[in-house]
Amino acid sequence: MKFYKVATSSARQLPRQHQIALASTSLLVALALLWQPGKHTTSTFQSTQRVEIQLAHDDIEILSENNSEPLGAVIDQADPEFLVPKDELEQKLDAVTDVAHSHTVTSGDTLGSIFSQYAIPISDMYRLIDANKTIQNLHVGQSIEWSLNKEGKVKELSIQRNKKTTDTFVLGPKGYTYKAVEKTGVIQSVFLTGRVSGSFYNSAQAAGLSPSQIQTVVKALQWKFDFGRVARKGDRFAVSVDREFIDGKSVGRGDVKALFYLSGNREVFIMRHSDGQFYDANGQSLNRALRRYPTAKRYRISSSFNPNRKHPVTGRISPHNGTDFAVPIGTPILSAGDGVVVKSRYHRLAGNYIVVKHGRDYMTRYLHLSKRLVKVGDRIKMGQRIALSGNTGRSTGPHLHFELIKNNRAVNAMKVPLPQAAPIARKARSVFKKEASAEKQRLLSVMPS
Incomplete structure (x- = not known):
């Protein structure tokens, strides 16, 4: 009550035009508070039923x-509609083995940027970090390989830190497990040879190559020689594989080092360089940009x-x-x-x-x-x-x-590394050519007659 008297007294002291404006404003506010259209409609409108129309979210057009x-x-x-038919070789590779994805770390790369480039779930990245935080320590030149399960989750991931050490992460029932694998044995070349009798895939597998090794040579030559389309019955091949031996026993399947393939009068030779990529006998890239x-x-x-x-x-x-x-x-x-x-x-x-x-x-x-x-x-x-x-x-x-x-x-086409048709650097190319020539002769000597 005291507040009301003070307010009334103060209002009377205002100029007349201000008093009129204040009174008008107060009247409008009072009317607005009293007016409630939902409660003061006629009986005709009160009897009308309100019908709600549900719109599918995907059909809403966002004008902004x-x-x-x-x-x-x-x-x-x-x-x-968008699926592309696969030939017999692609079907067999997809059915037998997981598709291997790989990335070579370049300047400015982070684990997050790599996952983003290849659309790998970010949630998997955090779970991998929880398994071992050192996964974030990436250096230029290191190689990352991974495979995905049917749900698109990372199934296995490895980082080759150097020639001896590889960090591995494997998805299990309780999450990812980490293990540092170190090569302690002796690396020796093993020769696998064969002749195409049906499909190249079956013949290579009969010669002792694993599905992942077959996948390696098929993809290395994808721009130069299509095994699914060009390989013919009677073609001969020899493959050298670098395997680790401990106390004279082979450990694992090993990495493909070189391949020599003879199809009629056509010769196809590739060898892996120290950068992990395959080149022909002259050190020229097998990729097309x-x-x-x-x-x-x-x-x-x-x-x-x-x-x-x-x-x-x-x-x-x-x-x-x-x-x-x-x-x-x-x-x-x-x-x-x-x-x-x-x-x-x-x-x-x-x-x-x-x-x-x-x-x-x-x-x-x-x-x-x-x-x-x-x-x-x-x-x-x-x-x-x-x-x-x-x-x-x-x-x-x-x-x-x-x-x-x-x-x-x-x-991501704007960021992911693209194949570049660049040869081995000139200084290293001459050494590579000598090594490739010697390797080619070794493979020719074990080639089926």
């Missing part, structure tokens, strides 16, 4: 996003690769497995590398799209095209015009969705 950047639909990577950008000039990236992207409405993980470029309709789209067109068709979500296979490790996808300029079976070269960009399928604006697939998994 549409006005900012062009977006495409999320494509289900398991959609049979891939380009990161499928256009003649660089356009702005409107949406980056993000395997952990969340849907803006549902909050669920909705991966963006490619890179979107904001290009106007009709922009020429160029092949990222030499390869074979394995898909060229229309899809209700992807619109006009093309899939190109590059060797056995890599594929590229190009979505939302306005026009396709190649057909299935066409052999194309790096930089060749294969399409024109567009806005077809479920797309909110003109753009190109570009994907790079490595070992059947989408990876």
Whole structure:
């Protein structure tokens, strides 16, 4: 009550125009508090039933996003429409052994950046760190290898610290277990030889090569010699494998050192260099380069690769497995590398799209095209015009969705290391050529007649 008297007295002391303004404001506030439309409607409206319409989250259109950047639909990577048929050799390799993924540490790499480049679950990284924190200590030149289970989780991971020591992590029922494996024996070369009688895979396995070793030579030669397509009955081969021996007994399968393959008048020879890569007898690379950008000039990236992207409405993980470029309709789209067109068709979500296979490790996808300029079976070269960009399928604006697939998994085309067709450095090449010539003669001497 005392407060009310003080407030009234103070208000009377204000100028008349201020008193009027204060009174008007107080009246409006009082009316607003008294007015409750939900409780003061007529009986006609009170009898009306309210019906709620449920909308599927995926059908809600986010105008804020549409006005900012062009977006495409999320494509289900398991959609049979996008699956590429596999030949007999690929089917056998997939059925018998896990696909081995690898990465050589370069300047600036961290464990987190590597996991991001290859879309490996970040949750697995933290569980690996819990198993042993030294996994984060990476140095330039070290090699990381891993395999994934059917759920996409890291099944095994190893880091070759040096020629003697390798850190290994294996997923078990209670999580990851860590073990440092050190080579203490003597490394010796073992020769495995054979003749192709049916398929190369079966013949190599009969000669003593493991599925992973077969996979190694098949992928090393994927750009130069396709074992699934070119290998013929009667072809001869010899492989040298570096194995560890302790007290005269072989330990493990060992790493493939070199291969010499004879197919009619054609000779194929490869040998591993100290950098872990395979080269021909002259020290030339077996790889063919891939380009990161499928256009003649660089356009702005409107949406980056993000395997952990969340849907803006549902909050669920909705991966963006490619890179979107904001290009106007009709922009020429160029092949990222030499390869074979394995898909060229229309899809209700992807619109006009093309899939190109590059060797056995890599594929590229190009979505939302306005026009396709190649057909299935066409052999194309790096930089060749294969399409024109567009806005077809479920797309909110003109753009190109570009994907790079490595070992059947989408990876970040803007960051992941790409195969580069560079020879061994000149200073080391002469030494390599001498060693390769001697190794080739040794393999020829044990080759089946």
